[in-house]
Amino acid sequence: EILHADGSREAAAGPITIEHLFTHRAGLSYDFLPDCPVGRLYRQARLAEDGTRSLTDFVNEIAQLPIAFAPGSRWQYSCSIDVLARVIEVIADSPIGDLLEQHIFNPLEMRDTRFFVKPDDLARLMPMHGRSLDKIMDELDVPRKCEVLDVTQAYPAQESVAFARGGIGLFSTASDYLRFAEFIMNGKSPSGEIIISRKMVDFMWANRLSDNQIPIAIGPFPQPGYGWNLLGRVMLDLGQAMNFTGLGEGGWAGAATTFFWADRDEEMAGVVMTQHLGSLSPMGFDMRAAAYQALD
Numbered sequence: 001e002i003l004h005a006d007g008s009r010e011a012a013a014g015p016i017t018i019e020h021l022f023t024h025r026a027g028l029s030y031d032f033l034p035d036c037p038v039g040r041l042y043r044q045a046r047l048a049e050d051g052t053r054s055l056t057d058f059v060n061e062i063a064q065l066p067i068a069f070a071p072g073s074r075w076q077y078s079c080s081i082d083v084l085a086r087v088i089e090v091i092a093d094s095p096i097g098d099l100l101e102q103h104i105f106n107p108l109e110m111r112d113t114r115f116f117v118k119p120d121d122l123a124r125l126m127p128m129h130g131r132s133l134d135k136i137m138d139e140l141d142v143p144r145k146c147e148v149l150d151v152t153q154a155y156p157a158q159e160s161v162a163f164a165r166g167g168i169g170l171f172s173t174a175s176d177y178l179r180f181a182e183f184i185m186n187g188k189s190p191s192g193e194i195i196i197s198r199k200m201v202d203f204m205w206a207n208r209l210s211d212n213q214i215p216i217a218i219g220p221f222p223q224p225g226y227g228w229n230l231l232g233r234v235m236l237d238l239g240q241a242m243n244f245t246g247l248g249e250g251g252w253a254g255a256a257t258t259f260f261w262a263d264r265d266e267e268m269a270g271v272v273m274t275q276h277l278g279s280l281s282p283m284g285f286d287m288r289a290a291a292y293q294a295l296d
Helices: 018-022 037-044 055-063 080-092 096-105 119-124 133-138 174-186 198-205 283-293
Strands: 216-218 221-223 226-228 233-235 250-253 259-263 268-272
Touching: 018 080, 055 080, 080 096, 174 198, 174 259, 174 268, 216 226, 259 283, 268 283
Parallel strands: none
Antiparallel strands: 216 221, 226 233, 233 250, 250 259, 259 268
């Protein structure tokens, strides 16, 4: 059922597909998105705040709520990857954390990446700073003070909580994430073992959005020139780009101002790790621009 901005509802004409979930076209939402009535329902259900809720319960809660638009009709950043993770769990009959460990983390030697932090490593966990994401949509100015923000309720680090999602929640390091960024460019492990075939990598990098679904935007922040593939953003038109990049560059960003890019033509990847939630810092764009400026 679709919930419109005026409060009216109508039945969805078709089902949500796996591709819709992969490409944020399922009609789902995020609690911090402004002017989205479905997002407000997510906030009321405390979907993002309750890290003790299992992935099964999380997705079951979403399934009880309406969607924001007809599946496939437009792009909206959302919890669709969390739902996709639950679909994978059901198909594989295994928890998403175990599947990621078996198929990605272990082959890529990402030893510090899990949905929890081992007790001996808790001293390595950096504190979070910033403000909640809904505030950045209401107050676009950058705060002058950098304040510590407690996110333990939404992102528990203890293994005993059994926290897992599809779009958020992993604890990691810059070196681990760089291994992942390099992997999505060539499908290989650090030792050169082929994990994903060359043609499958090509398939994953292809834009999936139609012209009328571009540019992608999160709330009031458009990203001109970018489409979306099975991995994240992908630069399609440098003439529309707002920041220095390369044709075919892709990647994504995180809520705490984390940022990564990968460029298959240049065989270059970069990772920017911060702990500043709800920031408008351009550091990720600036670091990427500096990297491209250094190419001969």
